Amino acid sequence: MAVLRTSIISLVVFTVILGIIYPLAMTGIAQSVFPDKANGSIIIKNGKAVGSYLIGQPFTDPGYFWSRPSATTPYPYNGASSSGSNLGQNNPDLQKALAERIAALKSADPENTKPIPIDLITSSGSGLDPHISPSAALYQVHRVAKHRGLNDSVIASLVEKLIEHRQFGVFGEPVVNVVKLNMGLDELKVK
Template sequence: MLRSHLRPTLVLLGAMTLLLGIAYPAFVTLVARIAFPAAASGSLIHRDGGVIGSALIGQSFASPRYFWGRPSATAPQPYNGLASGGSNLGPLNPALLSAVDSQVSRLRQADPAVRDAVPVELVTASASGLDPDLSEAGARFQVGRVASARGLPSATVDALVTAHVRGRVLGFLGERTVNVLELNLALDALR
């Protein structure tokens, strides 16, 4: 009984490995490369002949001249593309509360004029550590700081944010967000 199963076990595993493990992904890659070349290769953003990032992957911004994205818990540096992941801090963990507090004080120091409560996405780490997006509220909160660091009228920066807000897919799926990298590239292109 056992012996009669050995041949189908090995042959079927081998055949399925060729079909599902090689032919199937190779075929999908071929069609993807022809039909959706930009998407299949990572929605890369090119400038001056080089890659400066992906529209889907967030980058770390720390200068007051740029909009900052979500806090990133990747190690050792934030937005490390080789180490995606979240903080995994539980809701009662003192380490979460101190990370949130230091994030709040960093935002307050960077722009003491703003009195509004800090939108939660600016103080909580994303799941991937590479979140390219931020809520509209999170972007609006930073308009004053970015405008004064660049010597631009707030209304100009605010209008740029408005132009970059993406609505919900089909009107109800997902959230209204701003792609932080694209917004910052648009800022740099203003002058």
């Protein structure tokens, strides 16, 4: 009976400490030290939440940079359905999707003869990635500049400015956040 009482008391004490006190303390520290990140890096525009810097969005207008394709269902960038397509490279469905994506990129910018970066035609493992490689962003510069009536160099310099380099100079690869890039484009339009 003493062992049972000790077990129940331990369960209650550790539940209170680890299930209530610790999470509240961590939430309080996160809210005070970096509230933006603790709240999901939400983008607020005109007092309204319009997205997050951590989740990609489907951009289809040729005057915007396009994100990586999303494999989530039933619609792209569905945070409740985070996943890749899980299709193997020889799967006919994947081959068809890749061919359609290549055709769409070439149709949107027929003057562009550069090789298409792989991240513009394949989805990420989560299907929610807001980043593309710098080469994928630079591949789209001419199309975006043409549709906005701007010089390619203006758009290219915006891309260069928004490249996020390797963390600590070692971890990861350089990337460009498409959400931030398109917000930067809209700010260019205002000026």
